[in-house]
Amino acid sequence: MGISNRRLVVFDWDGTLCNSLLGITSTAREVLLGFGLAEEELGDLTRLVGPPFPEAYSMVYGLSAADAAEVTRRYRERYESGDVSMWPIFEGVAGLLAHLRAAGKLVAIASSKRHPLVMRQITDNGIVDAFDAICGKMSDGGDTKEAAIVRAIEQLGCTLDDAVMVGDRNLDVFAAADVGIPCVGVLWGNTAPREELEDAGAAAIAETIDGLERILLA
Numbered sequence: 001m002g003i004s005n006r007r008l009v010v011f012d013w014d015g016t017l018c019n020s021l022l023g024i025t026s027t028a029r030e031v032l033l034g035f036g037l038a039e040e041e042l043g044d045l046t047r048l049v050g051p052p053f054p055e056a057y058s059m060v061y062g063l064s065a066a067d068a069a070e071v072t073r074r075y076r077e078r079y080e081s082g083d084v085s086m087w088p089i090f091e092g093v094a095g096l097l098a099h100l101r102a103a104g105k106l107v108a109i110a111s112s113k114r115h116p117l118v119m120r121q122i123t124d125n126g127i128v129d130a131f132d133a134i135c136g137k138m139s140d141g142g143d144t145k146e147a148a149i150v151r152a153i154e155q156l157g158c159t160l161d162d163a164v165m166v167g168d169r170n171l172d173v174f175a176a177a178d179v180g181i182p183c184v185g186v187l188w189g190n191t192a193p194r195e196e197l198e199d200a201g202a203a204a205i206a207e208t209i210d211g212l213e214r215i216l217l218a
Helices: 021-035 055-061 065-079 093-102 115-124 145-155 170-179 194-200 209-217
Strands: 008-011 106-114 133-137 163-167 183-186 204-206
Touching: 008 145, 021 065, 055 065, 093 106, 093 209, 106 115, 106 145, 115 133, 133 145, 145 163, 145 170, 163 170, 163 209, 170 183, 170 194, 183 194, 183 209, 194 204, 204 209
Parallel strands: 008 106, 008 163, 106 133, 163 183, 183 204
Antiparallel strands: none
């Protein structure tokens, strides 16, 4: 089934709808330096945007599970003391969501971020009513992006043929493929180059929010 014929659009949150790059990376820099890493060891902190915590710190910096858990604890303590200035939605997102709903689409979130924090950030941005389902990570122990996608589909009584994923990293594309749905990659969050999404197998790539709307509503 073509992308525009799918009635459920499942969005990733960070880097896709939420401009949280600076908030995440600045907090991670502060915490990692405080944990003992040197500035030259940090490299490209945008690698932390997308993968679930605490696993991300092991994937990117090779930390042990125990150290990754401690860094995550410190990160969350600092990050969650912030406000909406650390997680604003991208300009144009509210309009996109309204247009999708007006066209009869169902709209959901599937995030690797913990569910209570996703709910807080969506509420802070005043768009909680724009979604038919919001599914974040329920625990650090084994919950996955794939599971969040499936929860969103099931909550809305849809099938795999009804759904399309939208995300900014190859992990979104991989998770969608594992579930059995296509994924549209987006570039406006500057979290991944086009090549990352293309190599992962994105069904389409949107450079702008208007471009995404054309893909979803063609």
